[in-house]
Amino acid sequence: MNKLIVFQSDFGLVDGAVSAMHGVANVVDDTLKIFDLTHDIPQYSIWDASYRLYQTTEYWPEGTVFVSVVDPGVGSSRLSVVARTVNNHYIVTPDNGTLTHLKKYVGLKEVREIDESKHRREDTEYSYTFHGRDVYANTGAKLASETISFEQVGRQVPLEDVQELEVGEVVRTEETVKGTIDILDVRFGSLWTNIPRDAFVETGFKHGDSVEVMIRNGNKMAYNNRIVYGRSFADVYPSEQVIYVNSVYNMAIAINQGNFARAYNIGTGRHWEVEFRKIK
Amino acid sequence: MNKLIVFQSDFGLVDGAVSAMHGVANVVDDTLKIFDLTHDIPQYSIWDASYRLYQTTEYWPEGTVFVSVVDPGVGSSRLSVVARTVNNHYIVTPDNGTLTHLKKYVGLKEVREIDESKHRREDTEYSYTFHGRDVYANTGAKLASETISFEQVGRQVPLEDVQELEVGEVVRTEETVKGTIDILDVRFGSLWTNIPRDAFVETGFKHGDSVEVMIRNGNKMAYNNRIVYGRSFADVYPSEQVIYVNSVYNMAIAINQGNFARAYNIGTGRHWEVEFRKIK
Amino acid sequence: MNKLIVFQSDFGLVDGAVSAMHGVANVVDDTLKIFDLTHDIPQYSIWDASYRLYQTTEYWPEGTVFVSVVDPGVGSSRLSVVARTVNNHYIVTPDNGTLTHLKKYVGLKEVREIDESKHRREDTEYSYTFHGRDVYANTGAKLASETISFEQVGRQVPLEDVQELEVGEVVRTEETVKGTIDILDVRFGSLWTNIPRDAFVETGFKHGDSVEVMIRNGNKMAYNNRIVYGRSFADVYPSEQVIYVNSVYNMAIAINQGNFARAYNIGTGRHWEVEFRKIK
Numbered sequence: 001m002n003k004l005i006v007f008q009s010d011f012g013l014v015d016g017a018v019s020a021m022h023g024v025a026n027v028v029d030d031t032l033k034i035f036d037l038t039h040d041i042p043q044y045s046i047w048d049a050s051y052r053l054y055q056t057t058e059y060w061p062e063g064t065v066f067v068s069v070v071d072p073g074v075g076s077s078r079l080s081v082v083a084r085t086v087n088n089h090y091i092v093t094p095d096n097g098t099l100t101h102l103k104k105y106v107g108l109k110e111v112r113e114i115d116e117s118k119h120r121r122e123d124t125e126y127s128y129t130f131h132g133r134d135v136y137a138n139t140g141a142k143l144a145s146e147t148i149s150f151e152q153v154g155r156q157v158p159l160e161d162v163q164e165l166e167v168g169e170v171v172r173t174e175e176t177v178k179g180t181i182d183i184l185d186v187r188f189g190s191l192w193t194n195i196p197r198d199a200f201v202e203t204g205f206k207h208g209d210s211v212e213v214m215i216r217n218g219n220k221m222a223y224n225n226r227i228v229y230g231r232s233f234a235d236v237y238p239s240e241q242v243i244y245v246n247s248v249y250n251m252a253i254a255i256n257q258g259n260f261a262r263a264y265n266i267g268t269g270r271h272w273e274v275e276f277r278k279i280k
Numbered sequence: 281m282n283k284l285i286v287f288q289s290d291f292g293l294v295d296g297a298v299s300a301m302h303g304v305a306n307v308v309d310d311t312l313k314i315f316d317l318t319h320d321i322p323q324y325s326i327w328d329a330s331y332r333l334y335q336t337t338e339y340w341p342e343g344t345v346f347v348s349v350v351d352p353g354v355g356s357s358r359l360s361v362v363a364r365t366v367n368n369h370y371i372v373t374p375d376n377g378t379l380t381h382l383k384k385y386v387g388l389k390e391v392r393e394i395d396e397s398k399h400r401r402e403d404t405e406y407s408y409t410f411h412g413r414d415v416y417a418n419t420g421a422k423l424a425s426e427t428i429s430f431e432q433v434g435r436q437v438p439l440e441d442v443q444e445l446e447v448g449e450v451v452r453t454e455e456t457v458k459g460t461i462d463i464l465d466v467r468f469g470s471l472w473t474n475i476p477r478d479a480f481v482e483t484g485f486k487h488g489d490s491v492e493v494m495i496r497n498g499n500k501m502a503y504n505n506r507i508v509y510g511r512s513f514a515d516v517y518p519s520e521q522v523i524y525v526n527s528v529y530n531m532a533i534a535i536n537q538g539n540f541a542r543a544y545n546i547g548t549g550r551h552w553e554v555e556f557r558k559i560k
Numbered sequence: 561m562n563k564l565i566v567f568q569s570d571f572g573l574v575d576g577a578v579s580a581m582h583g584v585a586n587v588v589d590d591t592l593k594i595f596d597l598t599h600d601i602p603q604y605s606i607w608d609a610s611y612r613l614y615q616t617t618e619y620w621p622e623g624t625v626f627v628s629v630v631d632p633g634v635g636s637s638r639l640s641v642v643a644r645t646v647n648n649h650y651i652v653t654p655d656n657g658t659l660t661h662l663k664k665y666v667g668l669k670e671v672r673e674i675d676e677s678k679h680r681r682e683d684t685e686y687s688y689t690f691h692g693r694d695v696y697a698n699t700g701a702k703l704a705s706e707t708i709s710f711e712q713v714g715r716q717v718p719l720e721d722v723q724e725l726e727v728g729e730v731v732r733t734e735e736t737v738k739g740t741i742d743i744l745d746v747r748f749g750s751l752w753t754n755i756p757r758d759a760f761v762e763t764g765f766k767h768g769d770s771v772e773v774m775i776r777n778g779n780k781m782a783y784n785n786r787i788v789y790g791r792s793f794a795d796v797y798p799s800e801q802v803i804y805v806n807s808v809y810n811m812a813i814a815i816n817q818g819n820f821a822r823a824y825n826i827g828t829g830r831h832w833e834v835e836f837r838k839i840k
Binding site: 296303352 | 563598612624743747748793795807817
């Protein structure tokens with residue numbers, strides 16, 4: 001282990017919750033190197049938590065421990081687990097779907113249930129609402145500091161039992177490739193689809209092509225126009241639209257120095273479909 | 281000392297003020313372990329600063345130095361002090377009420393006035409508006425790095441002279457327990473009262489009980505309904521209301537996966553009274 | 561080098577972009593001491609990025625490496641550079657004007673172009689939109705960790721070729737001193753002008769003086785009234801206006817415990833002129 005521990009939650013940074021987790025980690029081992037992924041996951045959005053882990057973990061060294069606490073079911077019977085990915089990142093989290101993207105697109109090697117009788121902070125028996133501090137931060141810090149081994153976390157959980165949210169399908173034909181809008185590049189309003197660059201390129205699109213784009217919200221057409229496929233924003237004028245490969249190698253749509261999502265009221269989720277079609 | 285230093289302010293994170301404080305601390309000793317509690321204390325809200333320290337310090341190791349700068353009186357005659365709590369946490373702060381909750385609910389062991397002739401950064405004689413950087417960050421870093429001892433901070437201040445804000449009373453009868461709404465769990469809209477779990481339990485409430493709740497804003501009734509006392513959110517359906525014990529062991533009120541404060545326009549402060557009453 | 565690296569961007573903290581940069585730096589050297597200046601630079605605002613560096617770098621130890629990524633021209637022909645200031649701070653950034661204030665008010669000693677053939681992360685050839693992660697974080701971490709020397713960054717860039725944004729002039733007469741509003745102290749709504757304390761004092765203003773203040777937005781008068789020149793906010797009543805010396809020793813205007821910018825709809829930029837005039 002490299003003593004790196006990275007926290008994520010939907011707690012925000014306006015009160016003391018995140019700092020309490022940092023403190024607990026420092027009590028376990030004050031030589032840990034503590035980072036934050038984000039604490040601005042939309043409240044209760046397990047999907048976003050899952051996606052942000054998928055977007056981020058691969059850039060961190062092997063052995064890094066991630067603690068992700070988006071936990072609408074705190075106090076319920078959902079399991080508390082630590083997952084080890086095929087790249088040897090560890091994720092400490094409630095098993096409520098937060099592992100969806102890592103399981104599907106990266107791969108999990110082994111998952112263990114946190115034995116709360118051993119890894120819950122002492123004297124917390126009257127507090128049932130802050131497992132982030134009392135269970136997850138504490139267990140993550142013990143693991144990152146090698147106070148415990150991965151095996152000592154608790155019993156193994158069969159990989160097929162790990163909870164998954166449904167993800168959108170990618171469908172390719174001769175003339176089109178279709179998918180869904182997974183998430184936004186929030187601050188810039190770019191749409192991040194679930195369509196991999198490879199599927200897009202195999203459909204036959206090339207840099208400089210003008211592509212017909214249809215975005216549907218359920219049955220309703222939300223957008224339909226032609227957009228150029230650029231190498232980057234610099235291939236189009238400011239305020240011009242562009243299709244590009246985002247930083248996780250999926251297809252994305254933006255307005256250069258504008259905000260596509262806000263311009264057309266585009267949202268995210270499996271009912272937000274995007275289709276790229278060749279122009280004849 | 282453990283070289284841990286934790287910053288709090290109402291500066292926000294949108295400009296360079298917090299980073300200037302981090303820089304000053306690194307100039308004193310670049311092996312300090314620097315953290316942030318929050319910098320989103322509402323502007324000038326000494327009350328919130330005091331509460332967030334109370335909510336957080338106990339989860340940090342002994343010897344941790346907290347630097348809290350919410351300082352509407354910067355440049356006035358208010359003292360600059362370092363307080364040592366009974367748990368050996370150090371708080372570097374203007375003495376303007378920021379120590380209220382720690383003094384009342386945790387306990388202060390000793391308070392010293394910062395000798396600015398010794399601990400103010402050099403060459404800052406024309407800047408009277410950023411004591412956070414020039415006095416508090418600098419003194420906190422010198423203390424956390426053991427460049428100076430606690431005694432070298434400056435002269436002792438009698439504990440009874442430490443400024444305190446007024447806090448709400450908790451009143452218990454046979455049938456009721458009454459208090460005030462201290463603060464919100466901001467992102468989730470839960471109401472955190474000043475009523476300790478012990479006072480609530482001693483009044484006779486048990487998990488699963490339906491409790492009559494009255495919330496008054498001064499003379500005006502803001503809310504009056506029955507809410508179940510649950511062990512955690514998972515005891516009620518999403519969108520259902522619940523009374524629970526929060527992470528500092530006081531009574532709190534929430535809507536599971538909703539926002540109680542926003543739903544009923546509830547605020548915080550001593551004029552926001554909450555009463556729990558037994559149903560016969 | 562002291563292993564300190566400080567990140568700044570317009571990415572916000574709501575998704576995984578900043579954490580990916582932190583991860584890349586840790587892959588290079590997990591003993592780096594990683595900080596954030598701010599990630600809330602307004603989108604694409606090179607001016608703000610330049611100003612925040614100017615406001616902050618001097619408080620950090622010599623040898624600190626700053627990575628600033630506000631990059632509307634990502635993928636264009638703008639250079640990627642590392643600048644060394646006369647105070648031996650290093651700034652890793654696109655050369656798009658981000659170095660304006662440091663070049664003008666602090667001084668650059670030497671600038672080098674990043675040789676992307678050597679310092680770009682491997683296997684990032686399909687991603688053209690995240691140079692912050694793939695080029696800047698990686699190069700900054702290599703420099704801060706002494707994996708490479710400053711000379712190994714790449715070829716020298718003539719200082720006169722370094723891009724600069726236009727900055728407002730300061731004009732002094734017998735009776736007045738005029739300048740522009742550079743930026744806001746965002747959270748408190750104070751106006752930070754480009755007028756140095758020295759120019760103001762040399763015009764003859766003294767603490768306690770009542771000063772005529774005119775603020776123009778182009779041709780339009782936005783504000784015209786008398787304000788006292790105070791040593792700090794504590795020299796005036798709450799809700800009273802005050803002229804003061806800000807933390808970078810320029811003249812600033814505030815409402816004590818209020819928000820001047822919001823009260824009078826004041827903005828920033830070279831077309832926002834401010835004039836201080838003696839009252840006879």
